[in-house]
Amino acid sequence: MPSTLPETELHNPQTAKTPLDPHLKALENEAIHIFREVAAEFEKPVMLYSVGKDSSVLLHLARKAFYPGRVPFPLLHVNTGWKFAEMIAFRNDIVKKYDLDFIEHINPRGKAENVTPFTHGSALFTDIMKTEGLRQALDAGGFDAAFGGARRDEEASRAKERIYSFRTPEHRWDPRAQRPELWNIYNGMIRKGESVRAFPLSNWTEVDIWRYIQVEDIPLVPLYYAKERPYVERDGMMILAEDPRLELLPGETVQHGSIRFRTLGDFPLTGAIPSQATNLEEVIAELEIATVSERQGRAIDRDQSGSMEKKKREGYF
Amino acid sequence: MTVSAIAQAVEATTGTVTAFPAAETPRLPRDTRPLRLITCGSVDDGKSTLIGRLLWDTKAVKEDQAATLRRDSGKQNDLGLPDFALLLDGLQAEREQGITIDVAYRYFATDKRSFIVADTPGHEQYTRNMATGASTADLAVLLVDARTGLLEQTRRHATIASLMGIKQFVLAVNKFDLVGYDRARFDQITHEFRELAVSLGVRQITAIPMSALKGENVVYDGKASMPWYEGQTLVEVLELATIRSAQTVGFRLPVQRVSRPGESFRGYQGTVAGGSVKPGDSVVILPSGMVANVTKIITFDLVRNAAVAGDAITLVLDRQVDVSRGDMIVSIDSQPQVGLDFDAQLVALQSEGIQPGRRYWLKSGSRRQRVTANPFSQLDLKTGSWNQRTGVLPMNGIGKVHLSFDENAVFDSYEQNRTTGAFILIDPDTNNTVAGGMITAKRSSLTDLRSDEARVVLSLPADLADQLMATEMFSRRRDETDLRRMTAGEASQIFKDAAVDI
Numbered sequence: 001m002p003s004t005l006p007e008t009e010l011h012n013p014q015t016a017k018t019p020l021d022p023h024l025k026a027l028e029n030e031a032i033h034i035f036r037e038v039a040a041e042f043e044k045p046v047m048l049y050s051v052g053k054d055s056s057v058l059l060h061l062a063r064k065a066f067y068p069g070r071v072p073f074p075l076l077h078v079n080t081g082w083k084f085a086e087m088i089a090f091r092n093d094i095v096k097k098y099d100l101d102f103i104e105h106i107n108p109r110g111k112a113e114n115v116t117p118f119t120h121g122s123a124l125f126t127d128i129m130k131t132e133g134l135r136q137a138l139d140a141g142g143f144d145a146a147f148g149g150a151r152r153d154e155e156a157s158r159a160k161e162r163i164y165s166f167r168t169p170e171h172r173w174d175p176r177a178q179r180p181e182l183w184n185i186y187n188g189m190i191r192k193g194e195s196v197r198a199f200p201l202s203n204w205t206e207v208d209i210w211r212y213i214q215v216e217d218i219p220l221v222p223l224y225y226a227k228e229r230p231y232v233e234r235d236g237m238m239i240l241a242e243d244p245r246l247e248l249l250p251g252e253t254v255q256h257g258s259i260r261f262r263t264l265g266d267f268p269l270t271g272a273i274p275s276q277a278t279n280l281e282e283v284i285a286e287l288e289i290a291t292v293s294e295r296q297g298r299a300i301d302r303d304q305s306g307s308m309e310k311k312k313r314e315g316y317f
Numbered sequence: 318m319t320v321s322a323i324a325q326a327v328e329a330t331t332g333t334v335t336a337f338p339a340a341e342t343p344r345l346p347r348d349t350r351p352l353r354l355i356t357c358g359s360v361d362d363g364k365s366t367l368i369g370r371l372l373w374d375t376k377a378v379k380e381d382q383a384a385t386l387r388r389d390s391g392k393q394n395d396l397g398l399p400d401f402a403l404l405l406d407g408l409q410a411e412r413e414q415g416i417t418i419d420v421a422y423r424y425f426a427t428d429k430r431s432f433i434v435a436d437t438p439g440h441e442q443y444t445r446n447m448a449t450g451a452s453t454a455d456l457a458v459l460l461v462d463a464r465t466g467l468l469e470q471t472r473r474h475a476t477i478a479s480l481m482g483i484k485q486f487v488l489a490v491n492k493f494d495l496v497g498y499d500r501a502r503f504d505q506i507t508h509e510f511r512e513l514a515v516s517l518g519v520r521q522i523t524a525i526p527m528s529a530l531k532g533e534n535v536v537y538d539g540k541a542s543m544p545w546y547e548g549q550t551l552v553e554v555l556e557l558a559t560i561r562s563a564q565t566v567g568f569r570l571p572v573q574r575v576s577r578p579g580e581s582f583r584g585y586q587g588t589v590a591g592g593s594v595k596p597g598d599s600v601v602i603l604p605s606g607m608v609a610n611v612t613k614i615i616t617f618d619l620v621r622n623a624a625v626a627g628d629a630i631t632l633v634l635d636r637q638v639d640v641s642r643g644d645m646i647v648s649i650d651s652q653p654q655v656g657l658d659f660d661a662q663l664v665a666l667q668s669e670g671i672q673p674g675r676r677y678w679l680k681s682g683s684r685r686q687r688v689t690a691n692p693f694s695q696l697d698l699k700t701g702s703w704n705q706r707t708g709v710l711p712m713n714g715i716g717k718v719h720l721s722f723d724e725n726a727v728f729d730s731y732e733q734n735r736t737t738g739a740f741i742l743i744d745p746d747t748n749n750t751v752a753g754g755m756i757t758a759k760r761s762s763l764t765d766l767r768s769d770e771a772r773v774v775l776s777l778p779a780d781l782a783d784q785l786m787a788t789e790m791f792s793r794r795r796d797e798t799d800l801r802r803m804t805a806g807e808a809s810q811i812f813k814d815a816a817v818d819i
Binding site: 022023025026027028029032033036037039040063064065066067068069070152153159160175176178179180181182183184185187189190191202203205207 | 349350351419420421422423424426431433445446448449452453573574576577578582584586587588615616617618627628629631642666678680681682683735736739740741743748749750753
């Protein structure tokens, strides 16, 4: 884009109408700084894109960081084959709309062996389709840095993770041997085969994410908003009953109610909450009085105490 | 099932019932940046309880997290609250050993402001982690146990925090319920701490008597137990604390990357590290020294008419100049120091320490270059005094070093700019971060000689001398000064004798 463009053409009226408050601005500046630093220091970065709200914010920040240029790395979606259908449709639209380089990976072993959350249990299913799938995709692409949308307020072991999180060639995370991270100076020196996971949203909280989505008018998968949807109750979770692969267990019935999702993942493992919040303002209002953390709806975190740390050591994000 | 029904279901599985803080009012947009703070104190001063109390009383702990907590701990304290320490020590090794081994970051907010807490370990061997947490903090909360008062570790932590550039301190005199809310005890500890603070050059201190366990003077006041205490609660102090800003110094833009999406566009991307800039400003590119003018400041949202410290921007200049990653674009009338030799203070972060004469990578801003570091003085954290000492600077040691570069380096002093005066050292063999450092001054071979040998003898009124010694600049170089107290008559005699000798 030539530097002689008139100002009005560079001006983005959609996002400029409500200026960010200093709190969100500081978080945005920090994230942009991290994006630029990683893009400059590493040979082959990639951005993990899970289609959820944090990924949507992450993508928005990446576009800001490199404007007026394109996002200079591909997006990688590690699919399990069990995502909500609406997520996939939304993802395809976004990739097209923003002219992004995009990679989708589904673990071929898991696919061949027909690994499902119902037959293998959530722990093994996640291990094969997400953790192993991610490792395969990173190795195949030869990526030496991978952006993720993880936040430190999400879970106890995340609270200790660095912004540049070092991984061995086997993608292992050693929480006891993390590099010290002082000021905003990041150490990106690695050997061949080693890699770094970079987390531009480290210092954001769930409320920050929602408020930023609101002010910046970031499009989201509609599942985040309440709507009359069919669901079944299973293990204390409300599971969306739309996909024909969901088989009802004895005693289960399909119910209908106004529900929405606080996080999005694999539909059999992600619980909805009852809600009347059909737009962002209402979601935020509900959130600010919520007393349950967002990951509460995730079966994979509840398998055992410290289970996130275990998964992360194995290479999970 | 409703939200609260789910919560109750979670509760039911744990078999415990706890009253939760009432739902909060919706949060408004924040008119300030998040305040970053560090909590420090000795092992048993109640740090985890304090942070747990902050998170709990500001409703940052969600019910399912509390439920997991209770499931893991199986115990509660006598107030019916869960063991807060388990909420904070997230790693398995920490749970097993019952100690905090790494810096963790916590988030909470009030209606007025949001906060990022660097929660650092109290154990001596983790001093390096404290330095890490302190590097980004605007304020330090120092905990002391009201029964034991100031410990060696208190001095250690206050010293490190002050060296890392923290100017605001809160002295939290904790476990105050255990000394019967004795006001005299509070005054005594506060007095002792003020003396320590003066020796460190710290002037902004707020002392608060509190019981983190009972939640007195943390978020809610403790008037019922301490009617005599008229001061603020901890959260009130935090809400009003100032955030360190680099806006008043010269413009600094460390260039992270050059954006060239098309033939005709060339923009320099980075985060403003000091001062401000607007179109039309003349700037210098360092270290090359080339001059140019700013034509545009671009962000995704709009072409801006100014940018200030903290803004992530893309800068367009009026002419083709050679600018690459690692260069710094600075204001023409207020430039940083450029040279091959600098003095700095270091915190050694790894077991091999900092080896004299060894070549490291130094990273500051977006610039990475080779350097050798030669230690010449080490801080005795027990006494707060600097001792001449060459050789290896051991892990957790804080030392002064001479830095020698192969190519010109660009720095401000850390005192003037916390971004362009800070750096890390990287071991070229292991690629690990082995030190965090702060530039104190540029050194040239000529002035070096002079500063080593030339001395000035001053005779001052005692009160003026005390004020001078309380300054940060003085405290940093205290090891280089000789001090004698005497009468005015004796002093004038020395000057008479000196004049004869010359």
